Amino acid sequence: MTRALLLLRRRLVGSVFVLLIVVIGTFLLLEAAPGDAVDAYIASTGGDAGMIELLRHRWGLDQSALTRLATYLWALLHLDLGQSVTFSRPIRDVILERLPNTLLLMGSATALSFGLGSALGIYAGARPGGFRDRLLSIGSLALYAVPGFWLGLVLIIVFAVDLRWFPIGGIESIASAKTGLDRAADIARHLVLPVSALGFIYLALYLRMMRAGMAEVWRQDFVLAARAKGLSRRRIVLGHVARNALLPLVTMLGLQSAQMLGGSVVIESVFSVPGLGRLAQEAVAARDTPLLLGIILVSAVLVIVINLLVDIAYAFLDPRVGASEAGA
Amino acid sequence: MSPLRRFLRTPEAIAGAIILVALFAMALTAPLFFPGDPQAIAGPALLPPFQDWSLPLGTDRLGRDVLAALLHGARTSLAVGLAAAAAALAVGAIVGTLAGFAGGLVDEVLMRITDAFQTVPSFLLALAFVSVVGPSLGVVVAAIALGAWTGPARVARAEVLSIRERDFVAGARVIGMHPLEIALREVLPNALPPLLALSSVIVAAAILTEAALSFLGLGDPNRVTWGGMIAEGRAVLRTAPFLSVIPGVALVLTVLGVYLAGEGVVETAAVRRSLS
Numbered sequence: 340m341t342r343a344l345l346l347l348r349r350r351l352v353g354s355v356f357v358l359l360i361v362v363i364g365t366f367l368l369l370e371a372a373p374g375d376a377v378d379a380y381i382a383s384t385g386g387d388a389g390m391i392e393l394l395r396h397r398w399g400l401d402q403s404a405l406t407r408l409a410t411y412l413w414a415l416l417h418l419d420l421g422q423s424v425t426f427s428r429p430i431r432d433v434i435l436e437r438l439p440n441t442l443l444l445m446g447s448a449t450a451l452s453f454g455l456g457s458a459l460g461i462y463a464g465a466r467p468g469g470f471r472d473r474l475l476s477i478g479s480l481a482l483y484a485v486p487g488f489w490l491g492l493v494l495i496i497v498f499a500v501d502l503r504w505f506p507i508g509g510i511e512s513i514a515s516a517k518t519g520l521d522r523a524a525d526i527a528r529h530l531v532l533p534v535s536a537l538g539f540i541y542l543a544l545y546l547r548m549m550r551a552g553m554a555e556v557w558r559q560d561f562v563l564a565a566r567a568k569g570l571s572r573r574r575i576v577l578g579h580v581a582r583n584a585l586l587p588l589v590t591m592l593g594l595q596s597a598q599m600l601g602g603s604v605v606i607e608s609v610f611s612v613p614g615l616g617r618l619a620q621e622a623v624a625a626r627d628t629p630l631l632l633g634i635i636l637v638s639a640v641l642v643i644v645i646n647l648l649v650d651i652a653y654a655f656l657d658p659r660v661g662a663s664e665a666g667a
Numbered sequence: 668m669s670p671l672r673r674f675l676r677t678p679e680a681i682a683g684a685i686i687l688v689a690l691f692a693m694a695l696t697a698p699l700f701f702p703g704d705p706q707a708i709a710g711p712a713l714l715p716p717f718q719d720w721s722l723p724l725g726t727d728r729l730g731r732d733v734l735a736a737l738l739h740g741a742r743t744s745l746a747v748g749l750a751a752a753a754a755a756l757a758v759g760a761i762v763g764t765l766a767g768f769a770g771g772l773v774d775e776v777l778m779r780i781t782d783a784f785q786t787v788p789s790f791l792l793a794l795a796f797v798s799v800v801g802p803s804l805g806v807v808v809a810a811i812a813l814g815a816w817t818g819p820a821r822v823a824r825a826e827v828l829s830i831r832e833r834d835f836v837a838g839a840r841v842i843g844m845h846p847l848e849i850a851l852r853e854v855l856p857n858a859l860p861p862l863l864a865l866s867s868v869i870v871a872a873a874i875l876t877e878a879a880l881s882f883l884g885l886g887d888p889n890r891v892t893w894g895g896m897i898a899e900g901r902a903v904l905r906t907a908p909f910l911s912v913i914p915g916v917a918l919v920l921t922v923l924g925v926y927l928a929g930e931g932v933v934e935t936a937a938v939r940r941s942l943s
Contacts, residue, residue, distance in 0.1 A: 357779060364787075483922075604788075
């Protein structure tokens with residue numbers, strides 16, 4: 340347990356620095372954007388030059404860049420991301436409202452791509468170089484080449500327009516007043532297509548990684564030993580080869596989370612899922628830069644947290660990790 | 668065996684090479700076959716493919732020639748994909764080499780910045796960059812490179828860490844070369860091979876990112892893009908799905924061609940290394 344705690348502490352310190360760099364980066368982008376929050380506010384409400392002066396002064400925008408960075412950091416420390424002009428509400432509230440949908444979409448897509456991807460990877464890697472292996476390799480490469488948003492559109496054409504099996508978009512039926520299990524089933528039905536579109540793209544990655552890892556493990560001595568013991572092929576594949584090839588995939592789970600979040604931006608706008616990604620697109624369309632940068636900050640925090648969780652899980656799965664730190 | 672013959676040994680590499688050659692031919696001959704503006708109206712609106720042989724792939728909602736747009740779109744996809752990948756590889760190689768060669772505080776700072784760029788979803792970063800600076804071809808290239816240089820930087824750094832202990836680096840120090848000169852002229856070129864193995868993945872990712880950006884309406888508005896065509900077709904998805912399907916198939920084939928050819932190159936290089 341102390342092992343995992345030590346690891347966690349070291350990662351947390353590193354994360355603070357990384358987050359600080361991200362904050363400074365978003366601040367610079369905010370500075371580079373034409374017009375400031377006052378311009379955006381006046382553009383939507385109207386007001387004269389005196390009003391602009393007053394607001395600039397009140398919001399601290401007439402200060403030097405360094406002072407404004409300090410104010411920005413101070414506000415962030417209090418979890419204050421500023422005010423969204425488009426929604427006329429605090430950015431934090433808007434983001435928190437959308438976050439659950441994105442987490443649901445990402446979580447389900449990750450489960451799909453990781454589960455199915457590693458299973459197919461084991462299937463392909465059981466006999467490296469065999470027919471199934473070559474077929475799955477080419478298939479996964481082709482899948483990897485498909486843009487997620489286009490796969491989403493094709494799924495809509497086939498399963499929502501032609502076959503009418505699933506709804507065309509949204510997260511749940513509007514004004515259906517469903518509750519409890521009915522509502523959960525309704526949301527699940529809405530999520531089938533977007534989760535498939537997002538999950539299938541990344542499935543190829545896990546498949547290929549699992550397969551490559553297994554090809555590597557097959558060459559090791561302990562596999563030879565297991566063979567010499569007379570173990571069944573099934574037990575060697577599952578108990579020895581696949582098991583050892585699975586660990587790097589867990590790390591990939593964390594590294595992929597940032598990509599997955601980026602991918603959900605496009606998928607959410609294809610399927611009109613009211614999540615963080617669609618919010619980002621709305622922010623772009625409305626030129627609401629503070630909102631967009633708030634989303635980036637929250638995504639960065641999310642990616643850091645996911646990676647921390649993956650690191651902890653890894654420390655539990657692999658007894659070698661962090662052993663040297665615990666001893667020191 | 669010549670490198671080319673060795674490269675063309677696997678069926679995958681041949682398929683990749685054929686796709687890429689066809690694609691470059693499409694991109695290069697687009698102004699020859701369709702010298703006019705691909706965004707000009709060429710016929711009746713929403714003409715299905717294979718009906719009129721002067722407009723083989725049909726027309727879109729405004730009556731624009733789909734084939735002309737497809738060929739001109741190939742130019743944008745390839746140009747942006749190659750330029751963004753080249754920029755990402757160059758920045759990554761330089762940052763990785765400096766970090767690995769200098770070590771200490773420089774290494775620490777550069778790698779934390781790399782971490783930060785890897786923490787932010789690269790597509791969101793590209794989206795924010797384009798929306799702040801404004802969409803144009805150069806900005807889209809920069810936005811894509813901004814999220815793609817971290818992988819090459821890590822690979823370059825790892826490679827440099829082993830190269831800097833070699834004798835020829837010590838030799839360069841002895842003859843009094845400036846450390847920066849050693850890093851960029853002696854160490855960097857030797858760290859390139861693993862980066863080039865990475866390049867096909869980066870080109871493919873850049874093409875996909877460009878398509879996604881222009882799908883969301885953040886591409887260069889003055890150019891035809893496959894992503895933009897798919898977005899256009901989305902409005903008539905029920906009645907004319909071919910408008911979204913055709914440019915999508917072109918995208919998939921392009922990215923697949925890049926992957927396949929890239930794997931062929933890596934295998935050729937691996938064979939050559941094991942032979943020498």
